Amino acid sequence: MSERKIESVDDGRWKAVLRCMMLSRAIEERLVRLYHQGRIFGGVYTGIGQEAIGAATSLAAGPSDLFAPCIRNMTVHLGRGETSLNVFRQYLGRASGPTRGRDGNVHYGCTANGVYAMISHLGAMLSVVTGAVMARRRQGRDAVGVAYIGDGATSTGDFHEAVNFAAVFDVPVIFLIENNKFAYSTPNAEQFRCKQLVDRAQGYGIEGLCADGNDAVELFLLAQDLMSDIRQKPRPILLECDTMRMRGHGEHDDFSYVPRELLEKYAARDPIAQARSRLAEAGLVAKAAADDIELQVRSEVDQAYQQALEEPVPDPADLMEGVYADR
Amino acid sequence: MSERKIESVDDGRWKAVLRCMMLSRAIEERLVRLYHQGRIFGGVYTGIGQEAIGAATSLAAGPSDLFAPCIRNMTVHLGRGETSLNVFRQYLGRASGPTRGRDGNVHYGCTANGVYAMISHLGAMLSVVTGAVMARRRQGRDAVGVAYIGDGATSTGDFHEAVNFAAVFDVPVIFLIENNKFAYSTPNAEQFRCKQLVDRAQGYGIEGLCADGNDAVELFLLAQDLMSDIRQKPRPILLECDTMRMRGHGEHDDFSYVPRELLEKYAARDPIAQARSRLAEAGLVAKAAADDIELQVRSEVDQAYQQALEEPVPDPADLMEGVYADR
Amino acid sequence: MPTVEMTYLEAIRQGLRRLLQERNEVLLYGEDVGAFGGAFKVTLGLQEEFGKDRVFNTPISESAMIGAAIGMATQGLRPVVELQFVDFGMTAVHQLLNNAGPTHYRTGLSVPLTIRAPCGGGFGGGPFHSEELESLFCLMPGLKVVYPAFPSDARGLIYSAVMDPNPVIYLENKYLYRHVKEVMSDRFDPIPLGLARICRPGRDAVVLTYGAMVHEALRAAERLSAEKHYEIMVVDMRTLKPYDAETVIAAVTATNRVLIVHEGWRTCGFGAELAALVAERAFHLLDAPIRRVAAPDVPVPFAPSLEKAYRPDADKIGEALVELIEY
Amino acid sequence: MPTVEMTYLEAIRQGLRRLLQERNEVLLYGEDVGAFGGAFKVTLGLQEEFGKDRVFNTPISESAMIGAAIGMATQGLRPVVELQFVDFGMTAVHQLLNNAGPTHYRTGLSVPLTIRAPCGGGFGGGPFHSEELESLFCLMPGLKVVYPAFPSDARGLIYSAVMDPNPVIYLENKYLYRHVKEVMSDRFDPIPLGLARICRPGRDAVVLTYGAMVHEALRAAERLSAEKHYEIMVVDMRTLKPYDAETVIAAVTATNRVLIVHEGWRTCGFGAELAALVAERAFHLLDAPIRRVAAPDVPVPFAPSLEKAYRPDADKIGEALVELIEY
Ligand SMILES: Cc1ncc(C[n+]2csc(CCOP(=O)(O)OP(=O)(O)O)c2C)c(N)n1
Ligand SMILES: Cc1ncc(C[n+]2csc(CCOP(=O)(O)OP(=O)(O)O)c2C)c(N)n1
């Protein structure tokens, strides 16, 4: 963990972290409701309970940094500047959305924000962000990258190839393993045999660290340190974050296979509640201010959803357009 | 390294190890000559200088054990009972050979010997032998497996997936990394960043060991220990063997990119010369006996080559036969 | 004989269940196929009934899953591997094209493995959960490829696929899983691979198709019969490799007009192969050009408005048939 | 303008050299492409001339290589990735089919990357070093596929491939590397993608082909002209996706008889697509069935006797042409 103190970061930034998590939660809770009301086409996959990871890392980063978020990383999109409106457009398959209705739910990104749109094939984006960081640095920008990956996805060949590749070329990418204990219905014990996934770092000749994935404050401080460190001395790092998937793999999944004690344990460590009380204690974001943010994001979500709903879906006549780029 | 002594193994076995290495060397030296004389169709890839690894491990194994040899493992084929005649049939594309002329050079195996025919895609056979060992054990046989892999091939996604898979299912396979310092023209430094490849073991939650890949005697004792250990308590093991590729990637390659000092260093540690003197010192295989074996294998090679040469090549009328199995 | 009404999904499950009952060498594994029953619940209840030894989860490692199946199959087991979606099999193409497929031809070993792969769209799966990749599998020597359209075929064909001594790609259509029901006997005979089936007689044109499109073609045919008194023959290919050229030629002989329909991409889709077959072997029987109705060459789009435009259906088939007949 | 005689291989190298000279955003990487110059020496001298920063080796990680190229391409570079053999690209199909191909359609980003892949047989490469996989690439939306047959085309097309804003699979024929020479200007203009070329005029039949088979077809055509006074048109497709349907239709219009020839497998090969095109769009112009000469559906065999029977050549093409014309 970082040696720096919570006070070294100004309250505006902490509010942004809190807001990012709260907005993500509010959007995702809405999406969950919409799904169960039958108002969403396709699946809904959330990062509820895992908001700290994306919020802390994306908000600790600099303007030219690059991100490859995964299924649970709404906070990365939001932390990098995506609007709630765009998120609803994406989920509702609107022509105005970031993929113009061509792709769904978690599969979107934003070039201007440095955020890549994930493909579903687990592990495939790790090498993409690695190459993108290589390119930016070659162009004289001091970019670093963050690639998020689940505990289950560490079993893919792509995970291995990408981390090794980044190590060989000293590419400053944080490979952030979000260990939420399950890959769909499959628990860690049926996925790997190492004690912790960070044990893989040595095999790539890189540093490995563990962090509490539900503690946004400590994670933010750590991410700041790591990013400035690898920005200066370029190299990849493996960072394993302990967290828990608090709902099903997707909303179609009742997650009855998850032991209730595990859910309770992590419910008591909810990242938003923890950050709120820690920041209040430190005198950085008072309870009232946090409540305000909460109210704001709820009304933002209402508006965004309503607006997205009114926008048009893609015109079928555009189906064939843009398979190839013109330039 | 094993705590057992060289004397714990009878001289017949040591002769077999020596013979296996010498026969492999003699066959491969002949293949090299034939290649440069333009008498071989296709490429020639040898394990010259790496004979100890395959000889020690294949001869330390039991009858139901399974093997996935790689490019440099002529000694695995021979150690498991393949004949020189079949090897020449294979290289000369004879209809009587193990692949009936359908595949070439290193791409052969023998079911009865428990040896799989490699495919070229590096890393792909590791999961195959893992599955095969799972199957045999399910059928009540106490098989263990050995999968050989080069330093370069450890960068493939397949390496990672297979080792993790075997770890999760406690499959007794020795993943034996033959670190011969180069992958074609690419040195270790451009392939990975870990200090040693065995550093990867921990990341799979398995044991890792290093061994001198040019010391057949110690390797044999170690292999016996490891195999009996994992036969009882099934689990995979990562074993990195230090060795050196003493020729080009194939005979078409002049390997001018390899530092001469490295070649000299390992030439002084030739596995056959070392085993001969060690076994002679220990009073197990006298110099004269070793010389005898040497003579035998040379004449065996002459005969095998001559016989294979006289045998027919595949009948083009058989081209379409056996794409599908009937049973 | 007692009859039951079964969905396509239940029929596959019944086939698997019978195989697990009758054949101790049959294993079933894949991501989440254990207690959870797989992403689509095809294997629900099978782990409970047959134990973790026969039905089990694996790490997210498609290449290791298929590689291990090759090893098991060559040792006398009959592994059945579920890909969560056919799309994810693309991380392991080499294990099919280069390993499972050519093994028998190269080595004489039989490789009785089955890959079950859910395919197709129509439910908002987007680009990575809706693909149809049969033509890619049909290119691969040594593989067989099966794609049932009806519950009774699904049940009878899974049995034959698993009992076949060759690697079989068994494609399942996700849309049909719960949309198609059939009243059928609760006992069944295996349905041999390699035979197409005339689902509907007709004289004015033939539709050659498979998978979900069989049902769309039947719908179109009924409509044209009612509205225009055109009688359309519909042929369900059922096995795509090796395919039933004789039934195709007979159908062309009877109708003289050919429409080929599939859900996947047009360029280099399986329809091209059928067209080439007819153009070569039944050219003189044709009264009109051979037409294809297939998806355009664009990634499968997410938004319903786009996916509807993308995906062939009864309307598009009907239109093409009218044009073909009135040519 | 001064002229030089160049092999196909040298022509590719000249094209790459000019790109590296003119375009700072062009990078070239792959296994052993650095000082060693790649397995076939196509890139020999380029690292020396342009530095390790522009031309470099990578670990044996096809998926990471292509993934990184996607990242680089979306950040303004033009990476050119060499696969050592096209066969090994099968470990990373998802990066092409699911990542590079659909990125523009999904996200609007351009992905100007080029994959260079040596293909084809005729030299004893066996099943894993001789494949022809173009139809598999042509299935993938968003990719372009190029396959030159002549040095001048190879040079002009590599230039256009690299400068194209889309992912391009640039297939190189290993047999042609050193077997085909052409006297040509030492300067050159890029050759646009998407255009076929009539290499030989003719009236009695047309051969639609590409790659090494263009030369076999020309040989057959000359022989038939001399022996039988048949005049055969030969069309070199050059770009396989998007392909030049207009030139094909014009050729059929001029000759009324079509033979399609390719070196790879028959079932679901690219020839099926050409046959389907002709059967749909030029049916009424045909005086005879459309024929295909292609490899049979067996793994590429190693032994010369088998490979000769396997591989299409001037004799087989000539025979098919006579049958077609005398139909
Ligand atoms: C290569 C590949 N195989 C299978 C899948 C199907 N799949 C989607 S998500 C998932 C589980 C992922 O688990 P994990 O990586 O732990 O991420 P989490 O969902 O827990 O955040 C699986 C198996 C996939 N997307 N990609
Ligand atoms: C997946 C894959 N990519 C590329 C190749 C081409 N290739 C064949 S051998 C080789 C080098 C292998 O090096 P290493 O694993 O160290 O084995 P060694 O030859 O040194 O024994 C390469 C790159 C291949 N066979 N498979």
Ligand SMILES: [Mg+2]
């Ligand atoms: Mg997880």
Ligand SMILES: [Mg+2]
């Ligand atoms: Mg090596």
